[in-house]
Amino acid sequence: MAEFDKNILSIKDLSIGYDSKIVAEHINFELENGMLCGVVGINGVGKSTLLRTLGGFQPKLSGDIFLNEKPLEKYTSSNLSKELSVVLTEQPASKNLTVQELIALGRQPYTNWLGTLTKEDKQQIEASLDAFLLKELRHRKCHELSDGQLQRVLVSRAMAQDTSLILLDEPTTHLDLYHKVQILKMLQELAHDKQKTILFTTHEIELAIQLCDRILILDGKDHPFGDPCQLIEQKHFDSLFPSEMVQFDAKTGSFKVSK
Structure with a gap:
């Protein structure tokens, strides 16, 4: 089991969006060194917006972002590039x-x-x-x-x-199952073996449950955050999809289409 002891990223009452349009608000979570964290939620709930805000590509609307206990806005672009690396969905x-x-x-x-x-x-x-x-x-x-x-x-x-924090937006998009697992296993090893803190958005909820140390669920309301097993016990995954279409099986950590 990985051990975590140093706070890398701290998010307090964060609101994100564009201009005055709020996409998500009241987001709170903390990540320590060596953690692999997945951000899950339905389309349009703010996953990519959150990542772009944490990466400094767009301004926050309100709240606080601390990177290595220093406010994100206090970093110059050159200093930030030594603390934070980003992999976006756009092709290079x-x-x-x-x-x-x-x-x-x-x-x-x-x-x-x-x-x-x-x-x-x-x-x-x-x-x-x-x-x-x-x-x-x-x-x-x-x-x-x-x-x-x-x-x-x-x-x-x-x-x-060689940054303490790595952000990735949908790193498994367009990949087959084998390569999805390969990428996420490599990210897990990078986090645990090299003590990198990795935050990634994903639609691969079942893989995230199995491989992540923490998960942030952007649900448009409370944005639960925690250990995947705890989130399952607290039935937070049940709210991700309409129960008449998809049901979450807490025993297997998987989703089943309702018949």
Whole structure:
């Protein structure tokens, strides 16, 4: 069982949205180092908006975001890039780069103005290639990769950035079941073995229940957060879908279509 002892991310009474339109409000949760946390909920409930807000891509509407016990808005963009890495659903514009070149971009926050890679930079790149089983693909162009391979490269780049917090928006989209499990198992290992705190949005609720240390349910009301088993016991997953269509089986941690 993983041990957690250092607070990395603290969210207090957060409201998110666009301009004056609130998408979700009264969000509260805390993540410690080495935690893998999934954010689940139906479409339109604010999962991607939350991730973009935590990543500094759009402003919060109200509330507090603390990263390593420091308010998020107190970070400069260069300092934030050393504490936080983000993998969004948009495909990278640099798909003509090789796998190794794209992963090396994760070291930009640490290189000099010429972008010269130090010995430490190269070690981080090698460790990232190794962790996500990409060494044999290092010289392949990214546009030649399958969806699953490219997703591993993008997560590997985030690992090479060597931040305490990694945010991922739908990292298993368009992947088959094998590659969904592969990516999430790799994220779990990255969190537990390298003591990275990883927060990701997902529709793979059953996989998240099995692999995550914590889950945040964006439900449009109370936004329950906690250990997956506790959330099951408290019947929070039951409210995700209309019971006449889908029922949650607490014994197996899975959903069944109502007949």
